Amino acid sequence: MEFKDRVLVAVKRIPKGETRTYKEVAAAAGNERAARAVGNIMKANSDRAVPCHRVVRSDGKPGGYNGLAGPDKQKLLATEKSS
Numbered sequence: 001m002e003f004k005d006r007v008l009v010a011v012k013r014i015p016k017g018e019t020r021t022y023k024e025v026a027a028a029a030g031n032e033r034a035a036r037a038v039g040n041i042m043k044a045n046s047d048r049a050v051p052c053h054r055v056v057r058s059d060g061k062p063g064g065y066n067g068l069a070g071p072d073k074q075k076l077l078a079t080e081k082s083s
Contacts, residue, residue, distance in 0.1 A: 017081040
């Protein structure tokens with residue numbers, strides 16, 4: 001399985017309402033030093049089944065994904081936590 005596929009599987013496993021950092025996702029996919037690659041994979045992802053909004057920066061800030069950033073990502077996470 002390619003690294004990209006392992007990343008997508010790792011992100012799909014993040015429980016609803018929880019987050020993981022790009023580094024944590026990289027480690028779960030088998031290469032803890034590939035956080036930047038995880039960011040690029042998330043940016044290029046178009047599969048709505050992959051909850052990219054659950055992947056955040058190491059400082060806890062939301063970062064961006066698929067054209068959304070900050071408030072949009074935070075809004076999605078808040079909605080998940082309340083449901």
